[in-house]
Amino acid sequence: MSRADAMTRAATHRAAHAAASPWADFAPLLARVLLSLLFIYSGIGKLMGPEGTMAYIAKAGLPLPMLSYAMALVVELGVATALLLGWRTREAAAVMAVFSVMSALMFHNQFGDKGQLVQFLKNLAIAGGFVQLMLAPVARWSLDARRKASR
Template structure:
């Protein structure tokens, strides 16, 4: 079943969607590149925080943060990319920002990061719901 955008949008809405995609991708693409360039260090960190199968998790993170985020940025299969990024972001909130397991001096930072991840996932869900807008490969 294909999901299509049924309503027309204004140039302002399309511009806002483009800026939104750029801003969300700006968070993920550099992070994915960093993980790719520092694969061993990232795998070591994932091991330290208890991520299962840390090397596999790094590969998944690189693919999602780099490739999926770039596809989202250009508006290719935006709804699918958005749902993948939303699920990934919620998963990383629980795996990487488990504020309920940290010492008191780390509580505020980890709790803030956890809820920021959930908010970012909300942004991706909006793109899943409404699409990429006119300035995207999906609309070409």
């Protein structure tokens, strides 16, 4: 059996197993909910305390704290909500993955502090979840699936 045949056979097996699993439809929805809620909650917190958030951004050494604050709100409220609903899931997950890695690098880079190292690693783990969503097929319970079905 050629390598291409083996890969096709393995992909077919995975697809058949996923279709038979009751989790195949539910798991992507659960992943989107669990990953997005953290960011939506954080975005609401930023809305409630803009001065503190901008001071934190400035303390981290980022230029233009007001612009960084606005961009964080767009990502944490807008993009995370799109992800929650399954609208443009791959694009939203890509943005969220980059945002998570950038946040880790900018705000949790004091590796001598074990607490900050844990936060850094958590951000990377969350980014890994977003990468998984980027690569997953269109989920049944999503706006992407509804859009695809209407074509």
